[in-house]
Amino acid sequence: MQLTLDIPDHCLPQKQDHHQLARQLKLHSALLLFQSGQLSRGAACEFADVDIYSFLAACKQYNISVMNVDPEDIEADLLRFEQRHCL
Numbered sequence: 001m002q003l004t005l006d007i008p009d010h011c012l013p014q015k016q017d018h019h020q021l022a023r024q025l026k027l028h029s030a031l032l033l034f035q036s037g038q039l040s041r042g043a044a045c046e047f048a049d050v051d052i053y054s055f056l057a058a059c060k061q062y063n064i065s066v067m068n069v070d071p072e073d074i075e076a077d078l079l080r081f082e083q084r085h086c087l
Contacts, residue, residue: 005025023048026047026048026049027048027055027058029047030044030045030047030048030050031044031048031059031062034064035064035065041055
């Protein structure tokens with residue numbers, strides 16, 4: 001699928017290559033969709049056309065958690081572990 005955006009010239013960085021801008025827009029869109037739970041990590045990598053390592057580095061750069069686990073789930077797992085192992 002190809003998507004066309006109309007972006008006013010004055011909104012673009014003056015010296016940025018259009019291909020570089022397109023790559024950045026794809027990555028930032030993928031990060032947002034991943035962060036909002038609309039894409040998995042793998043789908044976000046495919047969307048942005050980057051490998052998992054580049055995607056995880058971008059997540060780190062923008063403080064996006066790559067762990068999609070609720071704190072309550074972690075607490076429940078810990079309680080089950082403690083009960084099984086009598087800690």
